[in-house]
Amino acid sequence: MPTFVMRMNHMQPKSILLILNTLSELEEHLNSLTNERFFVLCDSNTWRECFPRIASGFSNRQCHIHIIPPGEIHKQADTLWDILRNMALEGLQKSDLVVNLGGGTISDIGGLASALYQRGLPYINLPTTLLAMADAAHGGKTAIDFMGIKNLVGTFWFPQQTIIFPEFLRTLPQRELKAGYVEVLKQALLAGKRAWAQASTIGPEQITQNPQIICRAAELKMKIVKQDPTDRGIRQILNLGHTLGHAIEAWSLTHPLGPMLHGEAVALGMMAELRLSALYAGLDEDFAQQASRVFSRFIHSPFPTISDIDQIQNFMRYDKKNRNASIRFSLLAKPGKAYIGVSIAEKKIRNVLEEILSGIHNP
Amino acid sequence: MPTFVMRMNHMQPKSILLILNTLSELEEHLNSLTNERFFVLCDSNTWRECFPRIASGFSNRQCHIHIIPPGEIHKQADTLWDILRNMALEGLQKSDLVVNLGGGTISDIGGLASALYQRGLPYINLPTTLLAMADAAHGGKTAIDFMGIKNLVGTFWFPQQTIIFPEFLRTLPQRELKAGYVEVLKQALLAGKRAWAQASTIGPEQITQNPQIICRAAELKMKIVKQDPTDRGIRQILNLGHTLGHAIEAWSLTHPLGPMLHGEAVALGMMAELRLSALYAGLDEDFAQQASRVFSRFIHSPFPTISDIDQIQNFMRYDKKNRNASIRFSLLAKPGKAYIGVSIAEKKIRNVLEEILSGIHNP
Numbered sequence: 001m002p003t004f005v006m007r008m009n010h011m012q013p014k015s016i017l018l019i020l021n022t023l024s025e026l027e028e029h030l031n032s033l034t035n036e037r038f039f040v041l042c043d044s045n046t047w048r049e050c051f052p053r054i055a056s057g058f059s060n061r062q063c064h065i066h067i068i069p070p071g072e073i074h075k076q077a078d079t080l081w082d083i084l085r086n087m088a089l090e091g092l093q094k095s096d097l098v099v100n101l102g103g104g105t106i107s108d109i110g111g112l113a114s115a116l117y118q119r120g121l122p123y124i125n126l127p128t129t130l131l132a133m134a135d136a137a138h139g140g141k142t143a144i145d146f147m148g149i150k151n152l153v154g155t156f157w158f159p160q161q162t163i164i165f166p167e168f169l170r171t172l173p174q175r176e177l178k179a180g181y182v183e184v185l186k187q188a189l190l191a192g193k194r195a196w197a198q199a200s201t202i203g204p205e206q207i208t209q210n211p212q213i214i215c216r217a218a219e220l221k222m223k224i225v226k227q228d229p230t231d232r233g234i235r236q237i238l239n240l241g242h243t244l245g246h247a248i249e250a251w252s253l254t255h256p257l258g259p260m261l262h263g264e265a266v267a268l269g270m271m272a273e274l275r276l277s278a279l280y281a282g283l284d285e286d287f288a289q290q291a292s293r294v295f296s297r298f299i300h301s302p303f304p305t306i307s308d309i310d311q312i313q314n315f316m317r318y319d320k321k322n323r324n325a326s327i328r329f330s331l332l333a334k335p336g337k338a339y340i341g342v343s344i345a346e347k348k349i350r351n352v353l354e355e356i357l358s359g360i361h362n363p
Numbered sequence: 364m365p366t367f368v369m370r371m372n373h374m375q376p377k378s379i380l381l382i383l384n385t386l387s388e389l390e391e392h393l394n395s396l397t398n399e400r401f402f403v404l405c406d407s408n409t410w411r412e413c414f415p416r417i418a419s420g421f422s423n424r425q426c427h428i429h430i431i432p433p434g435e436i437h438k439q440a441d442t443l444w445d446i447l448r449n450m451a452l453e454g455l456q457k458s459d460l461v462v463n464l465g466g467g468t469i470s471d472i473g474g475l476a477s478a479l480y481q482r483g484l485p486y487i488n489l490p491t492t493l494l495a496m497a498d499a500a501h502g503g504k505t506a507i508d509f510m511g512i513k514n515l516v517g518t519f520w521f522p523q524q525t526i527i528f529p530e531f532l533r534t535l536p537q538r539e540l541k542a543g544y545v546e547v548l549k550q551a552l553l554a555g556k557r558a559w560a561q562a563s564t565i566g567p568e569q570i571t572q573n574p575q576i577i578c579r580a581a582e583l584k585m586k587i588v589k590q591d592p593t594d595r596g597i598r599q600i601l602n603l604g605h606t607l608g609h610a611i612e613a614w615s616l617t618h619p620l621g622p623m624l625h626g627e628a629v630a631l632g633m634m635a636e637l638r639l640s641a642l643y644a645g646l647d648e649d650f651a652q653q654a655s656r657v658f659s660r661f662i663h664s665p666f667p668t669i670s671d672i673d674q675i676q677n678f679m680r681y682d683k684k685n686r687n688a689s690i691r692f693s694l695l696a697k698p699g700k701a702y703i704g705v706s707i708a709e710k711k712i713r714n715v716l717e718e719i720l721s722g723i724h725n726p
Contacts, residue, residue, distance in 0.1 A: 077444060089510075116518060119504065119517045119594075120518065120519070146447065146451065147448065149451065152480070152481065153479045153480065155478055155479060155483065156482060230483070
């Protein structure tokens with residue numbers, strides 16, 4: 001006998017995407033924010049390479065800087081509690097603002113700390129990597145890794161703003177820029193033919209001169225997230241290339257030449273999932289091959305061999321998207337159209353992995 | 364130059380309140396849930412006293428029981444990570460259900476673990492104390508204490524259902540039942556004259572025979588939460604009696620005779636805030652005195668003395684509701700009508716505390 005049913009539209013986040021091309025634009029914007037204090041989260045790389053480039057934007061306000069060691073390996077509980085402890089010692093209030101200055105690791109863990117402190121502080125993301133600008137800094141997924149599982153502990157908490165300052169791309173090593181471009185390409189495939197043609201022509205070398213490409217990737221992501229913020233349906237199309245990509249990335253963590261960068265693993269995942277898309281989602285075979293060749297320019301050793309497939313398939317089974325242990329994919333039907341939750345038998349996945357991996361090792 | 368603005372109505376929780384008066388009703392209801400597995404969180408008291416009374420409702424499904432030590436002192440990070448670790452070891456999935464069987468500590472920490480694992484598992488609350496049935500188990504505030512500050516780390520995550528099984532009240536010591544009734548009385552004051560007349564007549568002795576009183580308190584809370592789930596405005600009226608109540612509770616933690624139960628501290632807080640309401644919110648003075656006498660039946664030693672007021676005021680300054688260090692209250696204008704964010708000078712608070720405390724010590 002239900003006596004009372006409550007349906008609520010609660011939390012209506014307003015997430016703003018800004019592209020600020022010059023330091024004076026960025027300064028002016030930061031100065032216009034009305035928050036009493038900033039709590040700036042950096043890693044030691046972004047503190048050294050990025051903060052000095054924009055320090056003037058932080059000069060007219062009380063700022064507390066919290067620096068964590070770089071790398072996903074520190075995206076875990078101890079680091080999170082250090083941040084929360086520091087927030088408490090500073091007596092941070094809801095009238096203050098957390099500023100995440102860094103790549104996906106920083107926005108993931110800084111977003112989670114913001115979500116949890118006093119049940120939610122406002123925060124903004126200032127992504128410093130191409131990957132974060134195009135993808136990770138948007139969409140409100142916050143997390144840390146736990147018990148060896150990526151992003152097992154987290155929450156949805158949306159940044160008030162994400163500010164893209166393309167200047168930061170100049171601080172990136174070539175390899176990271178290239179790996180980040182993989183997400184731009186994936187987003188372009190999901191956006192449609194024109195976006196794909198443009199993104200696959202321009203390439204990471206010219207991205208600094210063409211920041212609108214990053215913008216478009218970010219906008220597409222936000223449009224999809226808006227329809228399905230908590231990842232129960234349509235948002236899963238963003239997983240294209242990632243079911244295998246994540247498993248390959250996990251495999252590479254213990255490899256003597258590893259780990260692969262996220263984008264490098266996803267490039268390989270894209271090649272395999274484009275093939276799966278051609279086989280099981282009606283994607284045009286010629287287009288799949290052509291797109292796969294584009295992604296092949298972004299892979300990077302260590303490459304798995306056929307004898308690693310068992311281990312990769314094991315990692316896939318642990319992927320939290322797989323309800324009831326069946327392996328599900330987001331697959332491309334054509335540029336601009338994708339299916340979610342396509343269940344594929346493990347044998348068929350193995351066949352495609354064998355095909356792709358022998359192609360890489362015997363081009 | 365904002366290029367893209369996203370406004371979202373995300374997460375539309377459906378929170379159901381159920382009153383189930385008999386074991387067979389409860390069994391039938393639990394059996395009807397379609398989740399594959401239950402992850403049941405208890406403390407050692409509710410595991411011993413409450414679980415056996417309803418064990419038959421869990422017999423036809425795979426259940427994992429996780430038992431934590433009792434008491435708010437364990438509502439902290441280590442306990443949270445133990446729960447999350449166990450969830451991971453069990454391979455919990457979104458198709459499973461977390462069941463919080465206990466008082467406010469259990470629903471707070473179990474709700475937080477549910478919110479964080481895989482960015483959100485569904486959970487239900489099965490409150491076992493009067494306090495939790497009438498108040499704590501509703502409203503989606505989850506938390507742990509951190510750095511000595513109550514509920515500093517948490518999030519908003521709504522239970523799918525809260526099930527009130529009044530039978531559990533028979534397991535409670537008289538002192539806890541009495542303290543829990545204070546929240547019933549506070550809710551009744553906020554609901555209006557009739558609710559107050561009823562709640563102040565019935566009393567905790569007859570609550571088991573009158574579960575509709577609990578129900579009404581819970582419904583009122585959910586109605587207010589629905590209007591303001593994230594506590595930015597109207598929901599703060601629920602803080603009536605709690606600005607001073609929390610500070611008195613914090614004071615009692617280090618007292619050799621302490622700690623006071625939450626409801627006992629709130630009863631004292633209500634007496635003081637009813638007086639403040641008469642002085643600064645237009646509450647009828649006779650009514651304030653009459654209501655204050657009702658709450659005085661629920662206070663319990665240790666009582667603070669006038670020399671403790673400094674320390675109580677210190678705790679108040681740390682209360683996270685106080686923006687910019689001014690002390691703000693929710694005050695009653697009349698039964699059914701309250702103001703939020705009423706700022707009162709510390710001197711005036713001290714005067715009222717002195718008056719109330721001398722009244723208690725020299726009745």
